[in-house]
Amino acid sequence: MTTLRWGVLGAANIARKQVIPAIQASNNGRVVGIASRDKARAEQLAQTASIGHVFDDYAALLASDEIDAVYIPLPNSEHRAWTIAAAEAGKHILCEKPLALTASEAEEMVAAAERAGVILAEAFMYRHHPVVHTVLEMLHQGVIGELRVVRSTFTFNLSNEGDIRLSAPLGGGALMDVGCYGVNLARLVTGAEPLTGCGIADYGSSGVDESFVGALRFAPDGRAAVVAEVDVSVRAAGGTSYELIGTQGKIVVRQGFKPDANEEGEIQLHQHGDVSRIFTDAVDQYRLMVEDFGKSVLLGRPLAYPAQDAVANMRVLDMLRTAAEQARR
Numbered sequence: 471m472t473t474l475r476w477g478v479l480g481a482a483n484i485a486r487k488q489v490i491p492a493i494q495a496s497n498n499g500r501v502v503g504i505a506s507r508d509k510a511r512a513e514q515l516a517q518t519a520s521i522g523h524v525f526d527d528y529a530a531l532l533a534s535d536e537i538d539a540v541y542i543p544l545p546n547s548e549h550r551a552w553t554i555a556a557a558e559a560g561k562h563i564l565c566e567k568p569l570a571l572t573a574s575e576a577e578e579m580v581a582a583a584e585r586a587g588v589i590l591a592e593a594f595m596y597r598h599h600p601v602v603h604t605v606l607e608m609l610h611q612g613v614i615g616e617l618r619v620v621r622s623t624f625t626f627n628l629s630n631e632g633d634i635r636l637s638a639p640l641g642g643g644a645l646m647d648v649g650c651y652g653v654n655l656a657r658l659v660t661g662a663e664p665l666t667g668c669g670i671a672d673y674g675s676s677g678v679d680e681s682f683v684g685a686l687r688f689a690p691d692g693r694a695a696v697v698a699e700v701d702v703s704v705r706a707a708g709g710t711s712y713e714l715i716g717t718q719g720k721i722v723v724r725q726g727f728k729p730d731a732n733e734e735g736e737i738q739l740h741q742h743g744d745v746s747r748i749f750t751d752a753v754d755q756y757r758l759m760v761e762d763f764g765k766s767v768l769l770g771r772p773l774a775y776p777a778q779d780a781v782a783n784m785r786v787l788d789m790l791r792t793a794a795e796q797a798r799r
């Protein structure tokens with residue numbers, strides 16, 4: 471097998487705008503099937519995205535011999551059930567972030583994939599961008615001294631009051647939708663898991679946290695503690711930046727999680743009162759993510775980020791959610 475045959479569960483916005491085009495442009499995959507609760511919607515998307523086969527429903531797609539791997543861009547509440555169903559059908563799975571509603575759900579999903587001998591990955595595209603690799607290398611080289619503070623923000627204004635992000639039953643909320651990025655980044659740059667954390671949320675009339683501030687403390691082995699702040703909102707003007715502050719300087723990435731695929735990646739290095747800029751290639755990080763997944767399935771290479779990472783990420787989201795709920799009482 472040289473080309474991975476992908477199926478997509480649901481005609482989701484993220485599938486239509488980013489991930490299906492990324493797979494169709496990739497060097498090792500092709501979307502060959504799509505299923506939707508609304509067949510007409512799937513047919514329309516199939517036509518615009520050159521997808522050959524429209525299935526009657528998600529289960530029919532999973533039952534097909536023509537599909538090797540599925541991409542799951544369903545509401546967060548649906549990730550667990552459909553990932554497990556896909557694993558049991560023998561399909562490899564790229565599931566949207568956050569992988570599940572809780573760490574225990576994520577563990578069940580990882581166990582199901584292991585039992586079935588299929589690959590499972592969480593679709594955190596940002597960490598496939600060369601900016602992230604360069605930042606990690608800079609930290610490793612001690613360019614900013616010892617890392618002490620991580621600060622990230624991911625905010626935007628929802629335009630649709632019917633959005634899945636405002637639905638508690640569907641697993642909405644700012645922490646789940648975008649807080650998962652800041653948590654993932656903090657874990658990635660510290661190379662550690664937080665020992666303690668607290669959170670404060672603003673809950674909207676929808677019942678979900680519409681803005682959230684999380685604080686985490688990491689104590690990486692043999693190194694000084696690092697504190698991280700994760701600011702997110704679905705009711706604030708757009709921003710996706712992060713800052714890594716060390717004892718001798720600061721790294722700033724202004725387009726942190728969703729850099730424009732047509733622009734070079736940019737990292738600012740603040741040192742001794744000067745600011746220098748480091749540039750990386752303009753890339754489609756979604757394409758790099760699906761190609762990494764494809765290499766893992768087709769060539770047996772380890773994923774850049776194993777599914778177990780998603781379980782650890784969910785543990786931190788559980789901790790922050792619980793802390794904010796306690797603070798609310």
Ligand SMILES: NC(=O)c1ccc[n+]([C@@H]2O[C@H](COP(=O)([O-])OP(=O)(O)OC[C@H]3O[C@@H](n4cnc5c(N)ncnc54)[C@H](OP(=O)(O)O)[C@@H]3O)[C@@H](O)[C@H]2O)c1
Binds near residue numbers: 483505511544568
């Ligand atoms: N990595 C990224 O950059 C990124 C960006 C945005 C979103 N996401 C993630 O992708 C997932 C989908 O987000 P989205 O913004 O694309 O959502 P969306 O446009 O609302 O799509 C979700 C899809 O799920 C299907 N679905 C199944 N059960 C549903 C239900 N009960 N209610 C609503 N939809 C249901 C629908 O497809 P059919 O009706 O066609 O079956 C719907 O189109 C979420 O997990 C989100 O966190 C990731």
